[in-house]
Amino acid sequence: MALIAPSLLACNFLKLEEECKMLNESEASWFHLDVMDGRFVPNISFGLPIIQQIRKATGKPCDVHLMIEEPEKYTEAFRKAGADHISVHLEACRNLHRNIQQIKSLGMQAGVAINPHSPVELLSDILQDIDIVLIMSVNPGFGGQVFIPHTFQKIRNLKKMIHERGLKTLISIDGGVTLENAASILHAGADVLVAGSTVFQAPDPKEAIKTLKYSD
Ligand code: DX5
Ligand code: ZN
Helix, strand or coil, X not given: CCEEEEEHHHCCHHXXXXXXXXXXXXXXXXXXXXXXXXXXXXXXXXXXXXXXXHHHHCCCCEEEEEECCCHHHCHHHHHHHCCCEEEEEHHHCCCHHXXXXXXXXXXXXXXXXXXXXXXXXXXXXXXXXXXXXXXXXCCCCCCCCCCCCCHHHHHHHHHHHHHHCCCCCEEEEECCXXXXXXXXXXXXXXXXXXXXHHHHCCCCHHHHHHHHHCCC
């Protein structure tokens, strides 16, 4: 049974309250919130004020994915806005260990996101310090893209590293997750599925969440 983290990037922002209510009533585990700065990725999404509002509308953990440069400058602000988990990009951090410690010292779970071109082996010396690895299965910046098949091998390699060291790090997969590929992603070793379009474009989003959750 997987943890499901619907990505609100794909929701109807004119109906944000209803969308939150739907997720609260669903079997979703976390709210996945994609923050983009137009620098680290070629797109701009939403930021602190929206997350503050979402925080008021749910008791479920807010899993904030920062696709931004210099995330350390904003960690505290995102904590105050209501983040429970913060994932920063390996490719955006010159002092990743320091940034992880900062996230943890503020009482949050710390995640590291890696782009499709980054080998999971680059996490070798930080794995013991983090709670979540967010493997990007598309290039970050946009919802609705196609899952990159090489991700399966990355999941298997990372799972092996985690297992060999006796760690409890969660593997979360972000981008192009569908009802069709969810089972294979979970069999490869993923613990969390992030899903935007598959949930919010479904005729029955709660049902889609359920299908993803039990697809292994
Ligand atoms: C992409 C974001 C994803 C995105 C996933 O940069 O990090 O979380 O919303 O969207 P889908 O599930 O539609 O690929
Ligand atoms: Zn994301």
